[in-house]
Amino acid sequence: MKYEPVIGLEVHAQLSTASKMFCSCSTSFGAAPNQHTCPVCLGLPGALPNVNEKAVQYAIMLGLATNCEIILDSQFARKNYFYPDLPKAYQISQFDRPICEKGWIDIEVKGKTKRIGITRIHMEEDAGKLVHEGEDPNASYVDLNRAGTPLLEIVSEPDIRTSEEAKAYMEKIHSFVTYLGICNGDMEKGNLRCDANVSIRPVGEEKFGTRTESKNLNSFRNVAQSIDAEIARQTDVLLDGGKIVQETRLWDANQRTSRSLRVKEDSQDYRYFPCPDLPVVLIDPEQVNKARETLPELPDQKRDRFTQQYALSPYDAAVLVADQAIATYYEEVIALGADAKKTANWVTVELARLLNENKQTIRECKIRPPNLAALLALIADGTISGKIAKTVFEEAFTTGKEPGQIVEEKGLRQESDQGALEKICLEILQENQAQVAAYQGGKDKLFGFFVGQVMKKTSGKANPKLANELMKKLLGPA
């Protein structure tokens, strides 16, 4: 029997506000344990929450970007459970009245566009964390620096069918939150994390199968791998005549396997109810309009503009806009007069390769837009060949030197002097008379050999076009 996977994702985005969701404590990382705490985020008796307006603003922005309806009177609710990292024994979240509902985003997989529904986006606070290393080896320690950090939870409809789509969806959400500047998007640090709900059903069946939830997916690759593994696991279970158990599973990225965390029967009753400490979140429709007007250009719009304005292929445009910093970099190079198409190639191929190999971000990259523009100008005016340019590019990537300076220091200037080149060509013909005879005897494939010799003799600096023309002229017809 053939099965079809049904996948829904819950993405948590940590907002990049300076202060926490319900108090003025800093959200910054790296402080000594419990330094960024106050009566509110410590859950002391008598302390009361106060909503961070910026977080509400960010939720509205993401809601608009994902085509959601903005709920003008959403409500905070308490999710009650006991855990040492949860100081109030409840998390302030949103339950039946989230701030955003009924949206969608488009993803592109294998050149096709697919629309994925967004069920809801809601605001909530993060928990603290437990530290298991400390003075007493038998004790666990509680660090509440993270407690109260603002989160947005983005819940998709079960519209996703493959791990590829899931990855594309996650990448899209990543690009949205970073474009909007509401989340750093650093998945390794847990800024953006994802839980995947996966079920399978026989192809053609309308009813959903029993689903499992995989937690702790903190990279695009983990999202894809865990989903593939879960689909395979569920398929095996069903093919063996077994039943899927509704459960929460924990993905182990190193072992590339998941294990059951808890089954549904053990799942907690969170006893949600409206948080009596916080009034209804009233949003002025004017505020929504204003947010809509001031929304930055989003990845899809930018992609469409790139294909039109710069005559790029949709693929190239999509690659460029996936990371806002790359897109900005690209446009800065263009602004300095570089050719749009060629720049796109350099950015998406050479630059992307080097960044990847060196695990660098575009912001850390030593080749700044003016450097790349200068390099492209050197190619355009024939100072260096495209091939030499790659060497210069690599050198510049490592050293941060001006491409022009590298060309001068290493003597990489292209040989375009007709007289000098012709002299070299004649030398080569002289040295390879047998081949000349063979060529003229009809072995026209040897032409490449002669040009190759020119390049060799000039250490690759000969203007390839000119070398071709001269050889053709000197050899005569084959």
Place this chain on the structure above:
Amino acid sequence: MKLYQKPIHTLHQQRLAKEVTTEEIAQSVLQRITETEQRLGSYLAVEQSEAVMERAKAVDQQLQKGEEVNPLAGMPIAVKDIFNIKGQATTCASEMLKNFIAPYESTVTQKLLAQGYNLVGKTNMDEFAMGSSTEHSAFQVTKNPWDLERVPGGSSGGSASAVAAGQALAALGTDTGGSIRQPASFCGIVGVKPTYGRVSRWGIVAYASSLDQAGPMTRDVEDAALMLEAIMGHDKNDSTSLTATPPDLMASLRQEVKGMKIGVIQDLDLSACDSEVQRVFAENLETLKQGGAEICPVSLPNLQHAVATYYVLAPSEASSNLGRYDGIRYGYRSPEAKNLGEVYQLSREAGLGREVKLRILLGTFALSAGYYDAYYLKAQQVQNLIRAQFQKAFTQVDAIVSPVTPTPAFKLNAHLADPLQMYLSDAFTIPGNLAGIPGISVPAGFTQEGLPVGLQILGGLLQEEKIFRLAHWFEQNQTLSPPPLAL
């Protein structure tokens, strides 16, 4: 009349006239505590005499220099042990918080501090404000100063007995279902529950957040106005605190009652009340009529569901609010706990009292999956109906009067075995909390046995001026002949 028996505003006038010093006032109150506290048990903690005298002296020095001081400055005032006072224990009369030292100050005490009040001690209460007799304190029983075999009411029972006995000139209480008005009535003093949101809840340990409201407990209505003016106002630390301009209560005290329309709730069955309570209430209505007030019947048909509604909503919120007392970060942790589950289980088992656990269980049940709609949601709907009915009633009348409680102070241990009987003592006060409206309890008479009986005056939302006007007129125009205290 001894100094400790006088209201603050009178003492303030006397000290301005140089007839008395703040030090003498403080000395009188401290002396009274020494003489009576062993029999009453109002306080969980009393300030050091030196500190109280020091603060009184400082105010006298200000006065000598001709500086203007607030009437509350230097006046010995007690605070219910549910308000955080920085550096002091906030126990909520619970084993759980016995050793909890507040690292920050509540807005209310901060505001009193700004007026120079003289903290005299922290008063006993029902554990976490859950109760109507102060018998649910984990530490001690508080007696009613009029009859030491009777309860002072609750949960702000310690504050009520302290003010009634002259162990403080005034006190702070909190009122979630009647916890200021009911003990005020039982102890023959004035108690005010302001409109929900008038007074900041920041730094006050939460019982039922949507109903909790702090207020003054004083010797007379003018003192209540002085205190409430000092503590009310918007607070950015409490998102539910109101931004409405605080009323001029002192001005309202100078107004007549003539022409006011006063509602009497038709749906309230007074025949179940103590006969003496009925008699006093009838006399009170007569007094108001003679003052030129118009008595009108008002209909609030859903009031019969108020107690049931309250005992779903308040415990639901409490079950969540009290989850933080888990033995992890502060408060009691069972030394026997060997793992995380036991830390929670054993600490809460030993750290929380019976009534508190009962209400946590009730609330947990009402919020549970499968029961939420039938209990919590239904209760919220009834609450909305009660609110709407009050709102409608207040378009017809300026205030609504009733007895504060169905009976005068009951005997110690009378209702301990029967929580439902205990809960019914708040039947007349609970509707005010559910509707979020202001209410005041004013001394209104005495039973033949010599126990005080109070009159409750409820006003529309933000209509504190009206209830103060009525309460003050009533206080000034009735004849009370109080028997001596049992001290």
